[in-house]
Amino acid sequence: MPTAVSAPVSAAVSTPLLEVENLTTAFRRDGAWREVVHGVSFTVGARETVALVGESGSGKSVSALAVMRLHPRQASRVGGRVLFEGRDLLALPEPAMRGLRGDAIAMVFQEPMTSLNPVLTIGFQIAEGLMLHRGLGREAAEAEAVRLLDRVRIPAARSRLHDHPHRFSGGMRQRVVIAMALACRPKLLIADEPTTALDVTVQAQILDLLKELQDQEGMAVLFITHDMGVVAEIADRTVVMRHGRAVEAGDTAEIFRGAHHPYTRALLSSVPKLGSMAGETRPLRFPIVSATTGAVDVPPGLPDTVTPGQRPVLEVSGLTTRFDIRGGLLGKVRGCVHAVEGVSFTLGAGETLALVGESGCGKSTTGRSVLRLIEPAAGSVLLDGEDVLTLGPAALRERRKRMQMIFQDPFASLDPRMSVGAAIAEPILLNRLGTRAEARARTADLLQRVGLTPDMASRFPHEFSGGQRQRICIARALAVRPRLIVADESVSALDVSVKAQVVNLMLELQAEFGLAFLFISHDMAVVERVSHRVAVMYLGEIVEMGPRAAVFGDPQHPYTRRLLAAVPVPDPARRGARHKVSADEIRNPIRALDYVPPVRQYREVSPGHVVQAWGEEWEPKGTSAAA
Amino acid sequence: MGAYLLRRLLVAVPSLLGISLILFTILALAPGDPFGDMASNPNIPPEVRLALRAKFGLDDPVLFRYWHWLVAMVRGDWGFSFQSRTDVARLILDRVPTTLFVVGSSQVLALLIAVPVGIAAAVRPYSLLDKLANTLAFAGFSLPTFFTGILFILVFSINLHWLPFVYDADIQATGLAWYWEHVRQAIMPVCVLGFFQAASYTRYVRSAVLDVARLDYVTTARAKGLAEGTVTRRHIARNGLIPVVTLVALQMPAVFGGAIVTEQIFRVPGIGALLINAMLANDTPVVMAVTFVFACLVVLFNLIADLLYGWLDPRISFG
Numbered sequence: 001m002p003t004a005v006s007a008p009v010s011a012a013v014s015t016p017l018l019e020v021e022n023l024t025t026a027f028r029r030d031g032a033w034r035e036v037v038h039g040v041s042f043t044v045g046a047r048e049t050v051a052l053v054g055e056s057g058s059g060k061s062v063s064a065l066a067v068m069r070l071h072p073r074q075a076s077r078v079g080g081r082v083l084f085e086g087r088d089l090l091a092l093p094e095p096a097m098r099g100l101r102g103d104a105i106a107m108v109f110q111e112p113m114t115s116l117n118p119v120l121t122i123g124f125q126i127a128e129g130l131m132l133h134r135g136l137g138r139e140a141a142e143a144e145a146v147r148l149l150d151r152v153r154i155p156a157a158r159s160r161l162h163d164h165p166h167r168f169s170g171g172m173r174q175r176v177v178i179a180m181a182l183a184c185r186p187k188l189l190i191a192d193e194p195t196t197a198l199d200v201t202v203q204a205q206i207l208d209l210l211k212e213l214q215d216q217e218g219m220a221v222l223f224i225t226h227d228m229g230v231v232a233e234i235a236d237r238t239v240v241m242r243h244g245r246a247v248e249a250g251d252t253a254e255i256f257r258g259a260h261h262p263y264t265r266a267l268l269s270s271v272p273k274l275g276s277m278a279g280e281t282r283p284l285r286f287p288i289v290s291a292t293t294g295a296v297d298v299p300p301g302l303p304d305t306v307t308p309g310q311r312p313v314l315e316v317s318g319l320t321t322r323f324d325i326r327g328g329l330l331g332k333v334r335g336c337v338h339a340v341e342g343v344s345f346t347l348g349a350g351e352t353l354a355l356v357g358e359s360g361c362g363k364s365t366t367g368r369s370v371l372r373l374i375e376p377a378a379g380s381v382l383l384d385g386e387d388v389l390t391l392g393p394a395a396l397r398e399r400r401k402r403m404q405m406i407f408q409d410p411f412a413s414l415d416p417r418m419s420v421g422a423a424i425a426e427p428i429l430l431n432r433l434g435t436r437a438e439a440r441a442r443t444a445d446l447l448q449r450v451g452l453t454p455d456m457a458s459r460f461p462h463e464f465s466g467g468q469r470q471r472i473c474i475a476r477a478l479a480v481r482p483r484l485i486v487a488d489e490s491v492s493a494l495d496v497s498v499k500a501q502v503v504n505l506m507l508e509l510q511a512e513f514g515l516a517f518l519f520i521s522h523d524m525a526v527v528e529r530v531s532h533r534v535a536v537m538y539l540g541e542i543v544e545m546g547p548r549a550a551v552f553g554d555p556q557h558p559y560t561r562r563l564l565a566a567v568p569v570p571d572p573a574r575r576g577a578r579h580k581v582s583a584d585e586i587r588n589p590i591r592a593l594d595y596v597p598p599v600r601q602y603r604e605v606s607p608g609h610v611v612q613a614w615g616e617e618w619e620p621k622g623t624s625a626a627a
Numbered sequence: 628m629g630a631y632l633l634r635r636l637l638v639a640v641p642s643l644l645g646i647s648l649i650l651f652t653i654l655a656l657a658p659g660d661p662f663g664d665m666a667s668n669p670n671i672p673p674e675v676r677l678a679l680r681a682k683f684g685l686d687d688p689v690l691f692r693y694w695h696w697l698v699a700m701v702r703g704d705w706g707f708s709f710q711s712r713t714d715v716a717r718l719i720l721d722r723v724p725t726t727l728f729v730v731g732s733s734q735v736l737a738l739l740i741a742v743p744v745g746i747a748a749a750v751r752p753y754s755l756l757d758k759l760a761n762t763l764a765f766a767g768f769s770l771p772t773f774f775t776g777i778l779f780i781l782v783f784s785i786n787l788h789w790l791p792f793v794y795d796a797d798i799q800a801t802g803l804a805w806y807w808e809h810v811r812q813a814i815m816p817v818c819v820l821g822f823f824q825a826a827s828y829t830r831y832v833r834s835a836v837l838d839v840a841r842l843d844y845v846t847t848a849r850a851k852g853l854a855e856g857t858v859t860r861r862h863i864a865r866n867g868l869i870p871v872v873t874l875v876a877l878q879m880p881a882v883f884g885g886a887i888v889t890e891q892i893f894r895v896p897g898i899g900a901l902l903i904n905a906m907l908a909n910d911t912p913v914v915m916a917v918t919f920v921f922a923c924l925v926v927l928f929n930l931i932a933d934l935l936y937g938w939l940d941p942r943i944s945f946g
Contacts, residue, residue: 070849074754102851109850115843117862118942119869129851164941180851 016043017220018067018188022080025059025066033077037063037244040080044188049214049221051235051252053228053267055495056466059244060224064190067222068107069097084188103133106181110193112173116165122149122176123161129183148179152209170359171202178209185217192224199358199522204566207233226495228271229525229568232256233575240264242291253572262294269296270500272525274552274567281549283352283530285507286500299504305350305511306532311385312346313483313516314370319343319379321362321369325590338589339365340376341540341597349483350510352517354527354548356563357537360588363520366537367486370518371403372396383484401431404477408489410469414461420447420472421457427479446475450505467498471505478509486518491526503530524567528552533608536560539589541600546609556611558618635933639926646922647700648693650915655689659909662709683709696915706912710905715916718901725796726897728809729816729890730882736821737828738875742868744825745832749840749867750859760829767826776819776892783815790815794895816893820886824878831874836867869939876932880924 025037037059044050052060065071066078069089082089084105089097101107109115117125126148127141136144142161149157152175154168165173174194181189191210195203211234214221223235231238231252239249240261248261259265266289277284285299321340324333340362347353355363369376372388381388383399391399407413414423424446425439434442444454450471461469470490477485487506491499507530509515521527527534528548535545536559544557555561601613662676684692699706705715748757784792791812798808839845840863848862849855887899894900898917905913937943 065846068850070846074751098852098854100852101849102853107847107850109843109847111843115847117844117848117866119865119940120861128848128853132852166942177847180847 015046016083017046017048017085018044018222019083020063020067020080021083023063023066023082024077024079025062025071026077026079027071028075028077035244037066040239040241040244040246042239042246042249044220044222046187046220047214047218049223049234049236051231051238052222052224052241053226053231053238054241055226055267055497057243058241060226060241061192062244063241064107064192064222064224068101068105068190070101070107099133102129102181102186103184104186105188105190106184106186108174108177108181108189108191108194111197112170112177113197115177116173118165121162121164122168125165126176126180126183129180133184144183145179148183149176151182151213152176152179154179171198171205174198174202174206175209178206178213182213182217186219188220188222189214190222190224193226194223195230196225196227200524201358201562201566203230204568207568210234227568228268228496228570232570232572233568240267256570256572262289263291265289265294266291266497268570270497271570272500272523272529273570274525274528274564275569277528277548278553281547283507283532283548285504286529288500288504291497302507302511305514306348307350310348312348313384314345314347314518315380315382315385316346316366316370317344317380317382319366319369319376319381321365321374321376333593335590335592336595338540338591338595338597340369341589342600343379343537343540343542345535345542345545347484347516347518349516350514351533352510352519352531354519354521354531354534355537356521356524356527356534358522358563361537362540362589363522363537364488365540367405367488367518367520371400371405371486373405401427401433401480402482403484403486404480404482405486405488406470406473406477406490408493410466410473410493411461413473414469416461419458419460420464423461423472424457424476424479427476431480433480442479443475446478447472449478449509450475451501465498467494467502470494470498470502474502474505474509478513481513482515484516484518486520488520489522490519492521492523499526506530524552524564536563541612543612543614544610546605546611550606550609554605554609556605556609558614560611632930632934635930639930643922643926644697647697647919650918650922651693651696652689654911654915655692683707700919705916708905708910708913710908710910710913715912718913719898719916719920722896722898722901725794725895726890726899727882729794729813729895729897730820730886732813733817733820733886734824734875734878734882736817737824740821740825741828741832742871745829746836746859746864746867748829749833749836750855750863752837757833760833764826764829767822767829770823772819772823772886772889773892775822776815776889779815779819780892792893794893796896812893816886816889816895819892820889828871828875832868832871835870836863839863839867842866869936872939873932873936876928876935879928879931880921 020043021041022039023037023041024035024039026033026035028034040059040063042050042052052063054060062071066076067082067089069078071078078090080090084100089100092100116122123142123145126145127136127138130136130141130144131138134141146157146161149160154160154172154175160167165176168176178194189210194210195206198206207230210221213219221234223230225231235252237250238252238255239246240255240259240263241247242263248255248259248264255264256268259268269287269289272286282302282304285302287299288297289295290297319340320338320342322336322338325335325337326332327334343362343366345353355366357363365374368374370381370388372381376389379389383402386399388396388399388403414420418426421440421443424443425436428434428439428442429436433439440457443457447454447456452468452471452475456464461472464472473490490506491502494502503526506517510517517530519527519531531548533546534548534551535542536551536557537543538559544551544555544560551560552564555564602610603613604610662679680686684695687695696706703716705719707713708715708718711718744760748754748760751757780792783790792815794812794816795808798805800808845858845862848858853861887903889895890897890899891903902914902917904910905917
């Protein structure tokens, strides 16, 4: 489908649909009022898409909820003016405001898994707004709901009307949420990070859908996001927020071309851009721009950390992990989730191998199986030539010193009741790698090494920000001087600028200690930046693997191509150049007990770059899913 | 679902057998002789006592006696009370209506208080109402029933002479007066038990509803323009009360079991009082039967709670 071109921006901004003037929001915490949004102003014209961008804590979502007046009344205070079609929303009586919500102004939230009521059918949840605002009867409203579900391309909409939300995948749920928001044909749609929780290919589908529906309905969209790639993809104008203030606003293309505020420049420079590594063979650090002065710190090139010809630190072959599905009268095994199926790869010292793929592809299970945090069903995992899978409990504990893990959520991976010093020293003491005094000295050293100060050892995790906590987790992993670190989405939950710093730190540590990283991520742009080699996983198997430059520069497997095509490029000039992504759902790897996995053929495209032979299901179909 | 039910019932059989064996063994090994008072009575020759012991098989090996008990139980014979000289089944069935009436009413009262108060407190956390409800709930379950019970008796029976303080299962009046007397004497035990339960239920309802009130789909519902009352009823309460329903289902065996302390204070002739008296008199068949009935009820209501959960929450499937 050719992308419909949005209405010309210049015509749209003449009379703004929404004018936010000097918006302030304060919350009461422990009896004291704390202002988190300090006088933000912006406008959204009819049919226009405006992006509110910022990192966590910038006040972007708070501002959006304030526009809708959805903050709890007792614990929040909103000031300024919010004019919608000339009426001040903040001065409206509550019933009049309710009349606008869901009717003229609708909202889509971030987390599709939680923004639908689990005990009500999706049909009812869509019909609810129609019955309220349009006075439709149950039947008429449900008929309209079917039409809406068709429009957001839920397959077999009529038969799924009475399904509960848990029967839908994340992407499908977000479509339902969008259908719900569009029910009363709103003039303004506020979308709060609507694609953040989704896989890239699903994100691309949802963005396409939003754009298309916007053109058809002629509605304005206020799009809240932290993702500059998404901004470049969809926004006419962009408002950059930081610490509760709008630091810069303007035409999206102009902001990307030449931002004025140092913070905007810092933000843009720390965004990993897919394709920016063409011509580079080794990983590269992110340039760090000071958010206050705008001074650019161009990173020095990293030394080559890989020595060819050495025996790899990690040799994985035929790794297979399955989870039983039980059922029936006696709870017999009915089938298996083939989470990891015949995965083989090697990883050398000082090398980073990225495992990429979308949720459910088995990349995390692979990482955990390598460390034997999950017991694999078959295969071998050689760590320095010794098979980890056959080790007894004592020997395994001993070998775990050489392999460590860094998890995704830095908030959940530190014990809140343990000081960070104790957390870092614990692995040293447990493994009897030193006395208490030595552990203390090493903790101080490690804290310094990851960019913190030794005096922070006595503090507790809640006193640190997300990025700092992830640094602590890295220090803890380094405490036992490992050879291999499995980093499972370790930077995915971090804000872009923090993400860039943590990635830089990991690269420096690799150069210093010759660490081998198994870098598990869904973020193609970060993977391009950090890895030497890349393995693309799909349905538990590696479908393509090779040097990073080869896989990104010359992707062979249709899935790799689809994955790369779906990544939003933070460059408004290249908007629409992206390939259309089909609306296929990722299939699930649940198989019957008698399933015999097919023997896969791999072909070598160039030295070290192998690709799995693919079957007919990957051949392009005549009718693309995008109508 | 059918297969799930069948599986659960099959699992219940060995667990009930295990429970009964443990109960029976403990009771058999416990010191004390149901005919002990005969030994001190000079009018009864020792032969009679020994004959009685032999008749009831008290001198047989424990496992042998257990087997007898089990076979009889399966046939529907619950045993014979040493003390009351009647069938245990008769004894229990006599007590059940009173217990159900008093303890059941108190549960209903507790829910009638706890659900609305808990929801109201949760949708406006830290409001005056919430603080009041929290304080009362804290006081409610801090005060033991033997204290509030006696306090009630002191105030309403002794000082005000409004209500009787000894429960009479054998009221002589007829017609409406009979009902009125029953209600009147039940008011105090029902209130004492009900308030106590309401206190803990309120806190439970509040926290369950509070968990739900924070969720995204509640904000989504508000963003649709629904009125606050509709949001609370349709989107918050329905989800929030799912765990409460199962909690109440799990409490049901306690309803049948009666409230031992409260029944003692108000002299309510319920199951709880029966159990206490039987224990004091070494009346093992009664103790065994009552405790075993509790065990069955616990297993049964656990199953009911699980089924209810699955019925209320469409995400749960029985596989």
